[in-house]
Amino acid sequence: MSEQTIFEIIHNMDKVTDNLIVQWNKSFNEDLGVSHILVLAHLMVHGKSSPSDIAKEVGLTPPTITHLAEKLISKKLAVRTTSESDRRMIILSITDKGVEMVKRANKEGVTLRKKLFETLTTEERDQLLKIYRKLSN
Structure with a gap:
């Protein structure tokens, strides 16, 4: 396989992912981005x-997590406490409202992906499934 073909595959995969994120942001009208949901999902x-x-787990910097946490806390989706063993250490935890938000976000993501894959024929979906299984192994 040529490098051009590999580049084209990567480019198109990125375009599909970016398009899904844009669609999710439009349809999930909660003034939260994917990164906010990733933080909540980690806490869940x-x-x-x-x-x-x-930050280590989701691939963001600690200052970014701190910034995201401010919004999550203000929306009562997460709470900030201090560690019992070291009062200087900040700990985040998810609220019940945050758990519900993650569930709704995941449901919206499933709906969007389902719509995306419904544009493919049965044969194309079967081929794609075989490809994903092969890449996963």
Whole structure:
């Protein structure tokens, strides 16, 4: 396979991903971005976490997490406390409202991806599934 073909595959994969994010941002009308939801999802799965732990897990910088957390806290989707062992250490945790927000965001993402894949024929979906399975292994 030529480098041009690989570049074209990567470019088109990125375009599909970017388009899905744009569509999700338009349809998920909550004044929150994908990064906010990633932080909430981390808290939902891993429980209470420090901004630096969240940053490592989701691939963002600790200052970015701090900035995102401000909005999550103001919307009552997360709360900030201090560590019992070290009062200087900040800990974030998700609220029940935050859990519901993650569930709604995931549901919206599933709906958008379903619409995307419905544009393909059954044969194309089968081919794509085989390709994804091969790439996953």
